[in-house]
Amino acid sequence: MKKISHYILFSIIGILLSSCSGLKYLTVETLEPAQVNLPDNILRVAVVNNVVQQPDEIGHDLIKLGSNSTEREKASSDSIAIFYTEALTQFLDEADYYQRVTYYSKPLREDSDFFMEKPLSPERMNEIKSETRSDAVISLDKLIIETNKREHFRQFGSTYADLKGKIYSIIRVYLPTMNGKIPAVQYTDSLYWEGFDLQDNIMFTEVKLPSREEAMKLLAIHAAEKMSNVFAPHWEMQDRWYYTMPNKYMREGETYAKVADWNNAIIKWESFYNLQSNKTSKAKAASNIALAYEMLDNMVEAFEWAKEANKLFNESTSPNSLERRRSQLYMNEIERRRSNSNRIDIWE
Known part of the structure; x- marks a missing residue:
């Protein structure tokens, strides 16, 4: 509350x-x-996922052992935006600041234009507010994740490497206002790992490098936790x-x-x-x-x-x-x- x-x-x-x-x-x-001071009458919020899934071939690089050149890699970002918005919903709910925090699970984007932002229309915002009985809609409108890996050496058949993940997101708050402003909060952050790229090798599990897919999930949850501090006291x-x-x-x-x-x-x-x-x-x-x-x-x-x-x-x-x-x-x-x-x- x-x-x-x-x-x-x-x-x-x-x-x-x-x-x-x-x-x-x-x-x-x-x-x-909270870093963003929403009006006092905003007691119930709905969190929505309003992005297109990032294509597998975008945002992932590799520098192989003994090379200085960068190669493009593929990694699936399937459900990463869902991880982000579900985690944001949970963190906001646990803050016990709003009377109710609802996760709106219906897909909002049916197109494939990943780089294009499509903010919610007033009509769509009102539909979501009505369905969820919320006062405002917190929408993930942009999400880009990069993973960059560099290999360093091989030992016992496994490659030791570092992996840097970077996340960039835009979240907007939709609610009726007198001047029609739609506040947008941009967030950029990164996480870093190093260890053995084990794949099927069970050695060195204590220093295992996460896969790109695992790294993207960790980045999404990390970003969601930070963004929850923007909208609720912590x-x-x-x-x-x-x-x-x-x-x-x-x-x-x-x-x-x-x-x-x-x-x-x-x-x-x-x-x-x-x-x-x-x-x-x-x-x-x-x-x-x-x-x-x-x-x-x-x-x-x-x-x-x-x-x-x-x-x-x-x-x-x-x-x-x-x-x-x-x-x-x-x-x-x-x-x-x-x-x-x-x-x-x-x-x-």
Whole structure:
């Protein structure tokens, strides 16, 4: 159901101790917003496959052992677009953001013009929406996959090679709009493998090179997972840390942090900050306070304290110090989350 707040939520997964370094690390799970901000009334979506199957002779190359020339190969992309759209449907459904995600299995393209895109007509869009009782249609409108293999050597009758797969897709979101815009999201990515091209040979199975067909399926599922993050909020694991010092207030703040009592941790760390004249010590306390506010989902205060920590580290440490670099990265990350700069509102 589309009910997740657009603000960042946090849940502490675990705390890993490293007392000798003066830091204690924790891993948090952050809720990243969708990169494409669909209107709030889009509660049910249908996913469709609107591409023509890629011809076997397009997109596949081979450089044989001892050769520098590239040869064309054939590989079947049968059902790859189906793998992509079915996986996208599953990932979006598992995100639990929309009330319902439906996979529309009926074929949409009956022509053979692989290179030509044919976006859905308003009439076809409305038919699909009516059949699936959806508010919008997410359509795979273009899919091109390349596989490039290079052979390196032979051993025990098997060839050792590398295989690079590249995927390019265009997904459009169809729904009635006042200005008639059809948002399109382009996605390009690649995966790389190396190992033995075993075929019927059972040796070296632990370093087996996937077939081109297997590689295309893996690329399709990988792309579908990435694209699901475009249309729905998703959880990501992030590393965080706080500074420890042999001081009463810092230790008490740490005790509260261990049980996620961030409000009391802030009180203790602020007490230490206000009593200190040493800028490096103040910077460490400020960094801890920024973390506590981040855990409380108060990104405005978190950014102010992260900025203060960075300023104090810049004033008290060398240009190449780890503390300075770490605080700069953390300040930038909090600013990114505070502004939600990775969201794209395509309806404004």
